[in-house]
Amino acid sequence: MRNGIFFILLLLAACKPYEDPEPITDPRINNPYCNDPAAINFNWGFPGVPDNSQCFYPADVFVGNYIWQDSTVNDDGIVLTFDSVFATINKIDSTRFEITGRCNADIQLTASRFLTFFIDSVQGDGQIFCRPTDTIIGNGSKIGVSDTTTFFMNYIVLTDTGTTKHKAKFIKQ
Secondary structure (H helix, E strand, O other): OHHHHHHHHHHHHHOOOOOOOOOOOOOOOOOEEEOOOOOOOEOOOOOOEEOHHHOOOHHHHOOEEEEEEEEEEOOOOOEEEEEEEEEEEEEOOOOEEEEEEEOOEEEEEEEOOOOEEEEOOOEOOEEEEOEEEEEEEEEEEOOOOOOOOEEEEEEEEEEOOEEEEEEEEEEEO
């Protein structure tokens, strides 16, 4: 009988719903941090106080004026031609930006929070570039958040007369 009562009490105790404990607060932890998973600096400075005004986003790190150093290369990566133009990068939204400065074409790109980006495809496999029959495809990256001056882009321009491969370096002015 005692074992039966003990068993019933044990079952009743096991059926008690779980209650979350009160959160532990520490007044010494008051530094603000970005709490938006789409931001590059998501959770930097955690623990602390969530403050999304601290956030910066993928497109933010590319915005500015640059010298676009462009090389055409062959299949072995040997430089065939080299030139430089002034380029401006404008933010479209938190992940998208555009590059202007070459042949009056605005190249639209999408960046990730991991500092990589790709040229958006808007026509077939690429984006119209320079002439209505030309398209551009490609991608690139920044080395890290601390390098605020440079990023790199590899791209291919497809034309009615052939294909050219490019390697570019953008240096912030």
